[in-house]
Amino acid sequence: MNERSSSNQVNSMSVWLAEGQSSQRDMLKSLQALKAQTPTPFTIIASHRQNRPEILEIADKVYYEPSKQSIASDEQSAPQKALPRWQFVLEHAKQNNVKVILTGRNGIDYEAQRKVFDTAGIRLLTGATSVAALQTIDDKFAFMQQCQAHDIPVATAWRFDNTNELEALLAKHGDQPLCVKPVSGIFAQGFWRLDTGKAATEQYDSFEHLYFTDNKKISTAQFINAYTNSQMVKERPIPMLLMPYLAGQEYSIDVVCENGEVLAAITRHKKGKVQHIGYDSAVMEVVIPLIKAFGCDGIVSVQTKADSDGQHRVLEINSRPSGGIGYTAHSGVDLTQVGFGYWLGLTDKPKLADIVKKITPCQMRAVTTSVKIETEE
Template sequence: MDNPENTNHNTTVAAWLAEGQSSQRDMLASLQSLKTRSDTPFNIIASHRQNRPEIFEFADSFYLEPSLNPLDDNEQPIPEAIIPRWQFVLEQAKQHNVKVLLTGRNGIDYEAQREAFSAAGIRLLTGATSVAALESIDDKFAFMQHCHLHNIPVADAWRFDNTAELDALLAEHGHQPLCVKPVTGIFAQGFWRLDSGKEEDETYDSFEHLYFTEEKKINTDQFLNAYTNSQMIHERPIPMLLMPYLSGQEYSIDVVCEYGEVLAAITRHKTGKIQHIGYERSVMDVVIPLIKVFGCDGIVSVQTKADDAGQQRVLEINSRPSGGIGYTTHSGVDLTQVGFSYWLGLTKKPDLDDIIQKITPCQVRSIMTSVMIDD
């Protein structure tokens, strides 16, 4: 589906944001704001596998991406079996004189076709510059091993694929606070703190874990029982990680980067419902070499957490913009605009030291909003 406005595809360049996880709407709104202040015109294109008018309203043109799984029975997307998603996007991007494409959630599929996009003059932003790097980022166990290899302070992790392996790991590491999470996944799906009841002066209540599920805590024996007897696990094995639970402050870091170089970044951490936005140098001392090691490219997000000694340790890289990248606008530095104004050729290459000076630390509270979707 296309809804182009008056667009001169031959002379006006365009930026394309493909389907993302949760920040596509905010980023498109930032680009529209940038467009109103720019002396150089450009067009903004969005695409998604679902019909998402609340996203598309911030685009000049939009498309439904090919998909066999639109997640909505009322939609009739182009079947991916007929044309691959990357090919569909590439063909339309050529027609719209697209200069920059941020791939969002399907980066590996696009990355495998980097040469084709480069040949069309399109700056492809997948989060890295090779399929191998993206696969290493997505596989949290491989990611942590790679960090260890390059002396990046990272959380420890031990992989298990069955109950016997988990039992052996618990016997070896059960003397410390632990947690579990899938080898691959997003939005903390499958993450649980394990409560062994061994913590000094702390009692545990299994029903409390079921009642206050936002604490993401479960009794270790009950997790073992659920995991061992899970029909889902028997039918579709899910590689998991057992990890030490780090007790310190957790940070989310939004990063604009190019071929492993950090061009701009903003750190944030939560206390209750409040996001604290700024630039923590101790956190960035870990993030900057991490981005270099993985050759990150585009707009990515990093999670770190402090151990008992206060050392920030890397938890993961997400090769896509975070859901909270829109918060950066309140700091005086809109990272979406910083990145795209450079990649579109509107401004010179960002300098991290200059960006740091422009960041005004602030506190942000997110609020729920709504939009009406016409029939």
């Protein structure tokens, strides 16, 4: 049975955090703190495809989401029991009087079924309010084009799907520092800086990118050779982007939003290992119209980077909470609590101007810790 309950108490309403990328545990801890602060009872539900006790132990009630493997197994033995993830969650959500669901990493699947969640009285948080918006956010080239259409400063990009297109682009734009990254991806997967422009006079060591992988540098010739001869790319084509490399300060912005309106936000940037947390108005001048243009809804994260003139340019929107959403609590404003307090009806609708006044700028350093887990027999 894909269910485990740590409490027999049935509360009047529930909130559900589905499988996320990297912030599910921190958000569950914030919700438990919110629950302790309010007289209104609610149950905190979490779900995941895998047995992740270090995450799920924070919830009041736990479900294990169907995985592709489990669905395939069910189809062989009992096809009538095979449920899509969204339907599995919906049925259990109705049983538990869930009022709010944060979908985590599978937002598009849920978003396609928004009407049935609305009919069930469930506030669905996918990062936007349409499949088209989520697909555009996920496609970094389409995302750039829509930003340009709305006059939002955005990092320029040129798409390539093969070596000939890449070499043509390099011939045209190679007089400046450039970088590459996939059209779709997370966690900087596939991002590399190239030794073009001024860097071409100091070509990157061909071995350096293997030794210092965190530097994300690779010689242009080495990248072209690897891309051209990649068996992985031949079997599964990966659309890529060639982009000017922006050398300015990068920012991560956590945003609580509703139908394109920013309700609360906290900006942070990293210097060395130290995170600087606060509210940078210059960065938010780019973020606020961006959230409106894409109709963002829920808790999302935005990345920006400054160009050589100091202009903040949008890199991407992640249609889900960032891995650092828990850091916001150090500023005196816990964005998880701000958002869910409102969506659960525990607080009034947040106003950005009021939230900004409560933010205390601070610095913090992330540390690695450990959690003992008990294996299931």
